[in-house]
Amino acid sequence: MLELIKGPYLQNPGETSMTVRWETSGRAAGKGVLYAASRTHNGPLEAGQEPMQEVISESVPLLEKEDGIVSSFIHSVTFNELEPGTAYFYRVCSEGEGGTAESQLYPLKTSTGKGTPFSFAVTSETGGFSWMDKTGGEINRSIFAQMKRFRPDLALFIGDIVDDGNRYEDWDTYYFAPGKELLSTTPFYSCLGNHEDNAAWFYRFFAYPQPRNYYSFDYGDVHFTCLDSTDFVQWGDYPNSSAPIGPGHPQYDFLEQDLSSSGARWKIVFFHYPPYVSGSYQVEAMRELCPVLEKYGVDVVLNSHTIVYERSFPLKANKVDFDEGIVYIVSGGAGAMPEWLLPKREWHTAQSLAVPHFIQAVVTRERLEFKVMDEEGRLFDLYQIRKDADGRKQHF
Numbered sequence: 001m002l003e004l005i006k007g008p009y010l011q012n013p014g015e016t017s018m019t020v021r022w023e024t025s026g027r028a029a030g031k032g033v034l035y036a037a038s039r040t041h042n043g044p045l046e047a048g049q050e051p052m053q054e055v056i057s058e059s060v061p062l063l064e065k066e067d068g069i070v071s072s073f074i075h076s077v078t079f080n081e082l083e084p085g086t087a088y089f090y091r092v093c094s095e096g097e098g099g100t101a102e103s104q105l106y107p108l109k110t111s112t113g114k115g116t117p118f119s120f121a122v123t124s125e126t127g128g129f130s131w132m133d134k135t136g137g138e139i140n141r142s143i144f145a146q147m148k149r150f151r152p153d154l155a156l157f158i159g160d161i162v163d164d165g166n167r168y169e170d171w172d173t174y175y176f177a178p179g180k181e182l183l184s185t186t187p188f189y190s191c192l193g194n195h196e197d198n199a200a201w202f203y204r205f206f207a208y209p210q211p212r213n214y215y216s217f218d219y220g221d222v223h224f225t226c227l228d229s230t231d232f233v234q235w236g237d238y239p240n241s242s243a244p245i246g247p248g249h250p251q252y253d254f255l256e257q258d259l260s261s262s263g264a265r266w267k268i269v270f271f272h273y274p275p276y277v278s279g280s281y282q283v284e285a286m287r288e289l290c291p292v293l294e295k296y297g298v299d300v301v302l303n304s305h306t307i308v309y310e311r312s313f314p315l316k317a318n319k320v321d322f323d324e325g326i327v328y329i330v331s332g333g334a335g336a337m338p339e340w341l342l343p344k345r346e347w348h349t350a351q352s353l354a355v356p357h358f359i360q361a362v363v364t365r366e367r368l369e370f371k372v373m374d375e376e377g378r379l380f381d382l383y384q385i386r387k388d389a390d391g392r393k394q395h396f
Helices: 140-149 167-178 201-203 250-260 286-295
Strands: 004-011 017-022 029-039 045-058 058-064 070-079 087-096 099-102 106-109 118-123 155-159 188-190 217-220 224-228 266-270 300-303 309-312 325-333 349-353 357-363 365-376 379-387 392-394
Touching: 004 167, 004 250, 017 087, 017 349, 029 070, 045 070, 045 087, 099 325, 118 140, 118 325, 140 325, 167 266, 188 379, 201 266, 224 250, 250 266, 250 286, 325 349, 325 357, 349 379
Parallel strands: 118 155, 155 188, 224 266, 266 300, 300 325
Antiparallel strands: 004 017, 017 070, 029 045, 029 087, 058 070, 087 099, 087 106, 118 357, 217 224, 309 325, 309 349, 357 365, 365 379, 379 392
16 A cells, blocks of 8 residues: 655745655655645635645655565656745545555645745754663654644754664654644755764754755745864764864855855854854864854854754853854754753854754844744743844844
8 A cells, every 4th residue: 555654845945936755655656736825704814725836746766675575766846937936725645556556635834035024944963862862762753743833934954863863764753744734734854964974864864955964945035054073073983082173174165155246134054063162062173163153254153063052152252242243052852861061051052052942033134033942942041143234243
């Protein structure tokens, strides 16, 4: 019997496009169907009766059994010619020798244009905490459910979403299964953590911009840049030595070119290893990137790896600077390891707490706000950056 194993899930949100992916249990032809959304009288949005688009999926063999038989396939469709910041409904359908597998209707929303507020959610460590989590992944399910409650337009996962990236089962156990209801309605991006181990599954499941382990994209008034810190700092040598970080390294050169060419109102960079955290697994080698981040006006850097929440003061040139500094936020969201924090905060630490959590961020042209909540939705940190017309910042 043909089944949907993973998904559907949303990728690469554009102002006029959206990509949908899913995995089936066997060889099958597939298609994605898009419907216009209309508001009923005094009621919720509903899907139109007739499809707007029907897109035949690309079907790629994914998992091969020992006997050489392919037992699952990944499918991908992209809906185009959509309207910016607009809600639609979609479903996917695959048909093969094992029968027909069809998803329910899900909503999607295209990316907003410049000047339009939006929200995004942040967490990590759904897999990185697994070897210590004795609840069978219950924390992951709670975090995903709370994130969905706040209806973000976009989600970021800052690495270690699986325990062992080379193990096929982990991608469902720690990520796709507990996150199904969020990932089917919310496009997401992720960076590589050490637990992903740069495994082939990362590249098979996700449709990120090339070269896919590092990339950038725009959403509303924010330019997001994703880096692969595991390419800069080698896990086998960690934490005593690192790969060269500087001009000539392809990723370093990409970062400089990417940030220098962006005129976005806000700039956010995310990667796994934290340059600043008052706990275990601070990776000071990553501070080699800070002069580039400072030079091109990055506002916030999002990290993980240490399974805690921590927010720095605004920092520039390794000092507190409320005028031009960058705020570094560690969101080791799906885990909590109080013993990984130092007995007292470091000089750069503004706030820290070791509890399962996620971040709900809201962006306008004038304000970037971070609300940090635990797995039951209780607020424990609130932080704002405000910019005037000349780009001068105030921190609250």
